[in-house]
Amino acid sequence: MTAPTVAAVVGGGTMGAGIAHVLLAAGTRVTLAEATPERAAAARDAVAVSLRKAHDRGKLDLPPEQLLPRLSTVPAVTELPPTAELVVEAVPEDLDLKRRVLAEAANTCPRAVLASNTSALSIAAIAADLAPARTLGMHFFNPVPAQELVELVTHDAVAENAVTQARAWAEALGKTVIIVRDAPGFATSRLGVAVGLEAIRMLEEGVASAEDIDTGMRLGYRWPMGPLRLTDLVGLDVRLAIAEHLAGELGPRFTPPQLLRDKVARGELGRKTGRGFFDWT
Incomplete structure (x- = not known):
């Protein structure tokens, strides 16, 4: 199994930088598209820091200085390399x-192969009238370098060879792949959001503290991280958007709790703002 020789990532936020990291580590030349020079520089810095941490922990054979020359940035999708696989x-x-x-x-x-990292939106809707035979979902998890899973999402119009190729590439990045049919929330977001929302409702109702709810799931069910701390890591705004989408698609069991709406309205979005259900300062 080999990684793609040339790949592109559009969007240099937390997920985009993480995806660029694992591609670079696998030997791929990566072009990252970001809208402004400032955001491109921030993305490049984030990739460099991530690679340095991985190298310092013994998770990466080559030092960042040898990998970063393979990373270039462009200001528009139309400037991506036409040879990208x-x-x-x-x-x-x-x-x-x-x-x-x-x-x-x-x-x-x-x-x-065109891959969306969406965690909940319909792949068929994203691919419609574009290039559906080579478009699929390739859902990485945060933090990308550490998380082992990639959720490949298929739809009726995707070509089997595109799925086979995407799977081989993901495995070449050291990931374990699951194949999921296009459905609201796929498999992982649907289950993860359901547990996360129930944990927020329990906190809202005073059933237990955030720390104790998370400790219960970690020690009682062997979750590596409790659902509230995970929500802080994902971002409360992201979780709210996914919950609203799933509520529209699957019904009121995914209706976001008022506590989640209130925290997002106050700008308490989790680790990225310093406060969510926990204090990250």
Whole structure:
């Protein structure tokens, strides 16, 4: 199994930087698209820091100085290399934005497998009228370098060879792959959000403290991280958006608790803002 020789990542936030990290570590030349020079520089710095930490922990054979020359940045999707074999979009969870990004990628990179890192949006809806035969979901998990799973999401119009190729590439990155049919929330987000929302309701009702709810899941069910701390890591705003989407698709059992809405309204979004259900300062 070998990783793609040339790949592109659109969006240099937490997920995009993490995806770039694992591709670089596997020997791939990566082009990262970001809209402004400032955001591109921030993404490159994030990748460099991530690679340095991995190397210091013995998780990466080559030092970052030998890997970073393989990373380039461009200001637009239309400037991605046409030879790219894989394009992964990691932009915010907005259907129109993802469709626009992948439409540009489909034209710019005519032979690439087009992958969306969405955690909940319909892959069929993203792929419709674009290049559906080579578009699929490739859902990485945060933090990408450490998390072992990639959830490949298929739909009726995707070509089998695109799924086979994406699976081989993900495994070459050291990931374990599960194949999931396109459905609201797929497998992981649907289950993870359900538990996370129930944990928030329990906190809202005073059943237990955030720390004790998380400790119960860690020690009682061997979760590596409790659902509330995980929500802080994912971002309360991201979890709220996914919950609202799932509520619209699957019904009121995914209705976001008022506590979640209140925290997002106050800007308490989790680790990225310093406070969510826990204090990260």
